[in-house]
Amino acid sequence: MIRYVIRRILMLIGIVFIISVGSFYLIHLLPGNITTIIEGPGASPANQAKLYKLLGLDRPIYEQYFVWLGNVLHGNLGTSFISQESVASTIRAALPIDLEMIFISQILAFATAIPMAMRSARKPDGIVDRIFGAGSFTLLSVPPFIVIILLVLFISIKLGIPHTGVSTYVSFSSDWIANLESMALPSITLAIGSFVVYFRVLRSDLIATLQEEFITMARSKGISQRRIMWRHAFRPSSVALLGAAGVNIGGLLAGGFVVQFLLAIPGLGYTLIAAINQNDYLLVQGIVFVVSVGVVLINFIFDFIINIVDPRISRE
Amino acid sequence: MSNAPHELLVVDDLSTTFTTMGGPLPAVANVSFTLARNETIGIVGESGSGKTVLSRTIMGLQPRSNVTVTGSVLLNGNQMVGASEAAKRALWGKEVAMVFQDPMTSLNPVMRVGKQIDESLRVRLGMNKHDAKARAIELFELVGIPSPAQRYMAYPGQLSGGMRQRVVIAIALAGSPNLLMADEPTTGLDVTIQAQILNLLDDLKERLEMSVVLVTHDLGVVATRTSRIVVMYAGRIVESGSTRDVFNHHRMPYTRALLDSSPKVSNASHTRLVTIPGRPPNLLKLTAGCSFAPRCTFATDKCHTERPELQAADEPEHAFACWNPLPTNTERGS
Ligand SMILES: Nc1ncnc2c1ncn2[C@@H]1O[C@H](COP(=O)(O)OP(=O)(O)O)[C@@H](O)[C@H]1O
Ligand code: SF4
Ligand SMILES: [Mg+2]
Numbered sequence: 001m002i003r004y005v006i007r008r009i010l011m012l013i014g015i016v017f018i019i020s021v022g023s024f025y026l027i028h029l030l031p032g033n034i035t036t037i038i039e040g041p042g043a044s045p046a047n048q049a050k051l052y053k054l055l056g057l058d059r060p061i062y063e064q065y066f067v068w069l070g071n072v073l074h075g076n077l078g079t080s081f082i083s084q085e086s087v088a089s090t091i092r093a094a095l096p097i098d099l100e101m102i103f104i105s106q107i108l109a110f111a112t113a114i115p116m117a118m119r120s121a122r123k124p125d126g127i128v129d130r131i132f133g134a135g136s137f138t139l140l141s142v143p144p145f146i147v148i149i150l151l152v153l154f155i156s157i158k159l160g161i162p163h164t165g166v167s168t169y170v171s172f173s174s175d176w177i178a179n180l181e182s183m184a185l186p187s188i189t190l191a192i193g194s195f196v197v198y199f200r201v202l203r204s205d206l207i208a209t210l211q212e213e214f215i216t217m218a219r220s221k222g223i224s225q226r227r228i229m230w231r232h233a234f235r236p237s238s239v240a241l242l243g244a245a246g247v248n249i250g251g252l253l254a255g256g257f258v259v260q261f262l263l264a265i266p267g268l269g270y271t272l273i274a275a276i277n278q279n280d281y282l283l284v285q286g287i288v289f290v291v292s293v294g295v296v297l298i299n300f301i302f303d304f305i306i307n308i309v310d311p312r313i314s315r316e
Numbered sequence: 317m318s319n320a321p322h323e324l325l326v327v328d329d330l331s332t333t334f335t336t337m338g339g340p341l342p343a344v345a346n347v348s349f350t351l352a353r354n355e356t357i358g359i360v361g362e363s364g365s366g367k368t369v370l371s372r373t374i375m376g377l378q379p380r381s382n383v384t385v386t387g388s389v390l391l392n393g394n395q396m397v398g399a400s401e402a403a404k405r406a407l408w409g410k411e412v413a414m415v416f417q418d419p420m421t422s423l424n425p426v427m428r429v430g431k432q433i434d435e436s437l438r439v440r441l442g443m444n445k446h447d448a449k450a451r452a453i454e455l456f457e458l459v460g461i462p463s464p465a466q467r468y469m470a471y472p473g474q475l476s477g478g479m480r481q482r483v484v485i486a487i488a489l490a491g492s493p494n495l496l497m498a499d500e501p502t503t504g505l506d507v508t509i510q511a512q513i514l515n516l517l518d519d520l521k522e523r524l525e526m527s528v529v530l531v532t533h534d535l536g537v538v539a540t541r542t543s544r545i546v547v548m549y550a551g552r553i554v555e556s557g558s559t560r561d562v563f564n565h566h567r568m569p570y571t572r573a574l575l576d577s578s579p580k581v582s583n584a585s586h587t588r589l590v591t592i593p594g595r596p597p598n599l600l601k602l603t604a605g606c607s608f609a610p611r612c613t614f615a616t617d618k619c620h621t622e623r624p625e626l627q628a629a630d631e632p633e634h635a636f637a638c639w640n641p642l643p644t645n646t647e648r649g650s
Binding site: 309 | 372375377381401405406407408409410413414416418421422423424425426427435436439440471473484487490491
């Protein structure tokens with residue numbers, strides 16, 4: 001186990017290194033004069049000179065990289081020439097919104113998928129299983145933007161819970177009710193996609209596990225159905241579920257812009273699109289770097305959890 | 317009443333039929349036998365003859381769907397056929413417990429073995445954590461697990477097959493059951509370990525005053541360990557009687573074929589086995605006749621059209637189902 005973790009951490013460091021090179025190089029990939037690209041066509045020569053020096057463009061590229069990396073390691077992702085704000089602080093303001101959205105959506109998804117998968121797996125092809133199966137299949141085939149429109153119709157208009165956008169967005173700490181109201185729509189939208197995946201993966205693995213001899217043996221001990229499900233069937237059935245969750249949560253972090261853009265939630269995805277529109281390349285670079293590292297970290301964490309859940313894996 | 321108080325188990329006309337895509341599959345048909353307290357009975361037959369289905373049906377452990385069970389199983393006075401899951405659950409572990417065939421698959425791979433026995437002790441017997449652990453280690457010791465306190469923390473994957481089977485036996489014993497169903501408890505194990513486990517079961521049966529149903533495909537296993545034997549073929553009892561009568565006075569050709577295919581105690585273990593020619597019948601396509609007829613060297617026309625019912629032999633409690641039984645007076649020379 002320890003050797004496994006060490007190997008994984010070394011791999012993680014390697015991947016983050018590659019990401020950092022990629023993010024750094026992103027700006028150099030753009031055609032034309034970098035200073036013009038970064039500051040926009042209307043940049044003053046004075047600013048251009050300042051940037052030229054700041055980026056150390058006169059120095060060899062690997063040196064530029066290490067200077068940049070050194071700054072990143074100190075939490076400094078540069079200052080946007082568009083907004084004159086620190087990229088790191090812009091990201092720090094937006095990231096919690098993504099995290100909260102993902103967190104709520106995952107709680108919702110797991111809280112519905114797990115009990116429903118258990119209920120379905122108890123009697124595969126039974127009436128309940130068929131209803132759940134048809135329901136999840138329907139959800140799977142509806143595209144997210146339709147889901148959002150329907151949700152706006154039902155939650156915001158029918159139920160009268162207002163959906164607030166960028167201009168009125170409030171943080172959880174300042175007004176949690178208003179915050180949750182604005183989080184409801186995007187979280188539910190993300191939760192639906194996650195739910196469908198989790199429900200299907202867990203259901204089929206539970207059905208397979210429940211056929212196993214050790215389940216019959218557990219039954220023969222005279223313990224309750226519920227206990228068999230939670231204590232015996234759930235854990236060995238959750239490896240694929242956790243794998244799917246790792247990939248899915250990474251995807252939500254990287255792909256949150258669709259929902260955020262449609263619902264005007266000022267998270268990282270929304271900020272990224274705005275930055276692209278404004279040619280704010282330093283901000284784009286910062287977000288790409290942070291999101292990529294985030295995705296890798298999430299996968300690393302889930303890998304680790306899977307190993308704890310199923311000790312057979314790291315032993316092999 | 318027909319079931320005298322000393323009979324722990326009374327199986328009467330028990331049939332188990334699976335509903336399959338190919339039609340009804342009679343895995344167990346019209347099986348009857350009884351088992352006294354502190355007695356060991358052997359259930360013998362080739363692979364596929366219905367031994368596992370029979371032992372699970374007796375326990376009421378058959379799958380919950382696509383199965384029809386008829387007849388009666390009285391376990392210490394409790395009717396198991398048609399009983400609710402809750403009613404059976406109350407008996408499982410305490411009245412009857414099972415040792416499964418393959419210790420590689422019958423233990424939960426992601427749960428420490430200590431937890432798995434702890435479950436029986438705490439959840440079923442209501443012991444507290446401390447007492448349960450002490451008792452678990454005691455049980456591990458009883459079944460011959462060395463350094464039981466360390467093994468308590470092990471995952472099944474860290475134990476050998478023989479050790480795992482000892483764990484399974486310890487778990488089965490946790491609730492002090494009156495009846496132990498041992499379904500091919502040694503089939504997956506090395507020959508030397510096989511003998512150890514069987515001797516352990518014998519010893520435990522004496523010490524803990526249990527009755528045992530010992531299921532096996534190997535007559536050699538039951539020769540010295542059972543008082544009576546039931547021989548199964550295609551889901552039916554084809555011969556039953558005292559162990560001595562089944563070995564020495566069997567009348568059914570299938571029993572003889574089984575004996576010939578069983579490794580003799582006296583023979584060296586590398587002796588090549590005579591296997592019974594042909595294959596067991598497809599249970600979905602049973603004919604009206606004797607199900608052994610296609611493989612039987614004594615078969616006559618009648619065998620193919622009419623099924624022989626169990627009939628009494630000369631010896632008490634000895635019965636066989638065959639139209640052309642082997643002669644009685646000649647002791648089988650070997
Ligand atoms: N759940 C089931 N559904 C359908 N057929 C089954 C099921 N379980 C067992 N059988 C069939 O019942 C027959 C007897 O099987 P089994 O009791 O396992 O034999 P044995 O234990 O003697 O080797 C086999 O033909 C098997 O295919
Ligand atoms: S009834 Fe006929 S076929 Fe069946 S075992 Fe006896 S002799 Fe063989
Ligand atoms: Mg079997």
